[in-house]
Amino acid sequence: MNSQDALALETKDIKVYYGSHLALKGVSLDFPKNQVTALIGPSGCGKSTFLRSLNRMNDEIEGARTEGSIIYKGTNINDSSVNTFEVRKNIGMVFQRPNPFPKSIYENVAYGPKHHGIKNKKVLDEIVETSLRKAAIWDEVKDRLNKSALALSGGQQQRLCIARALAMEPDILLLDEPASALDPISTSKIEELIMELKREYTVIIVTHNMQQAARISDRTAFFYMGDLIEEDETSKIFTNPGKKQTEDYVTGHFG
């Protein structure tokens, strides 16, 4: 199998500057298709910065600059000529705090497809139902699709945000601590959902919670002070890491 068949995304020498501050110092990391990769490391090590570089979200931050190549389906999507709207359609993102639009549940999911030109009500209905089903929230909301999304619980809102990302039919989902603002039951629902989603999508998740990384990811990448220290199968990172810094971090003997 050549790498394009096996990999959803390849990154090479990613450097991110905020003004003159070099926050990410040249990270190269590949993401196998249909696997969950967890990005771990202490606060400020650059996990979110790296995640945001993967779908050009750093472009939205004034003064931020991303160097290096990000290869998606044979194209370097970090090139300024590439349409970021298209990039984010293929590489969706969900943030730490659920952020539904102040609209109905239906409109939250239909919003992206509508903006991409889909007008047919039947087609939109189908996209909404399929996306909500895939995000494991359909049964909870099917009788109140026209009610405000803001009336949902935090955990439901987060699954709605995942449904909103899925409605764009992405290949890759970027999740930035998607469960850290949720209670334990909602968290375990999100974890189950992530393990389901990898059948169809490639998932890259930033998490502070090492048990969570160990439970749900296939591969884990450990970041420290803007560098990628080590990346490997999750079981290896947690039981027999190659680098002392990784071992200190995963065993809680850090710093």
Ligand SMILES: Nc1ncnc2c1ncn2[C@@H]1O[C@H](COP(=O)(O)OP(=O)(O)OP(=O)(O)O)[C@@H](O)[C@H]1O
């Ligand atoms: N918008 C920004 N403007 C300026 N500097 C930033 C910005 N975002 C992050 N940084 C800096 O970049 C470095 C990496 O931050 P980043 O948020 O990526 O780390 P992180 O590992 O995700 O941390 P946390 O786990 O606390 O979210 C830090 O030094 C941070 O202060």
